[in-house]
Amino acid sequence: MDRIATHDELERARLAFHQLVEHADAAGLSRPSNGTRWSNRQLLFHMLLGYLIIRALLRLVRVFGRLPDGASRVYAKVLDAGTKPFDEVNYLGSYLGGNTLSTARMVVMFDHVVNKLHLRLDAESEDDLARGMHYPVRWDPFFKDYMTLADVYRFPTQHFDFHRRQLTLDE
Numbered sequence: 001m002d003r004i005a006t007h008d009e010l011e012r013a014r015l016a017f018h019q020l021v022e023h024a025d026a027a028g029l030s031r032p033s034n035g036t037r038w039s040n041r042q043l044l045f046h047m048l049l050g051y052l053i054i055r056a057l058l059r060l061v062r063v064f065g066r067l068p069d070g071a072s073r074v075y076a077k078v079l080d081a082g083t084k085p086f087d088e089v090n091y092l093g094s095y096l097g098g099n100t101l102s103t104a105r106m107v108v109m110f111d112h113v114v115n116k117l118h119l120r121l122d123a124e125s126e127d128d129l130a131r132g133m134h135y136p137v138r139w140d141p142f143f144k145d146y147m148t149l150a151d152v153y154r155f156p157t158q159h160f161d162f163h164r165r166q167l168t169l170d171e
Contacts, residue, residue, distance in 0.1 A: 042098030065131030
């Protein structure tokens with residue numbers, strides 16, 4: 001894993017998030033995003049959420065990465081079977097978070113989670129970064145069937161970049 005590239009990706013996303021929020025006005029934040037059911041404000045929260053969930057995903061890899069391969073394969077299949085309820089919870093969570101948190105609070109949270117990810121990434125051993133597990137591929141286009149801890153560190157920025165293209169703040 002190229003830790004420097006991952007650190008750079010995290011910082012690029014942090015800077016981009018700051019710029020998106022700082023340049024957004026109330027009308028732009030309320031505008032519907034492109035290709036989602038969320039407003040731009042809700043989608044910004046969803047982009048933040050992609051980073052917030054990483055702590056849980058890292059824990060899962062640490063646990064399942066030490067178990068036989070079949071354990072995470074079964075777990076992923078069970079989660080894939082629950083895709084419809086997950087999609088609704090995912091939608092509602094970002095809807096509520098986007099309508100509840102101020103954009104200033106989102107920026108603070110983004111900074112905090114990125115700082116924590118930098119520290120955790122620096123503390124990971126090469127063996128830990130190589131551990132992996134199966135993921136529910138129907139939950140997110142960036143979940144691969146099998147992801148290492150290193151892959152999980154790169155996931156939120158892939159997610160961020162994808163959704164950034166759906167924002168309609170500048171229209």
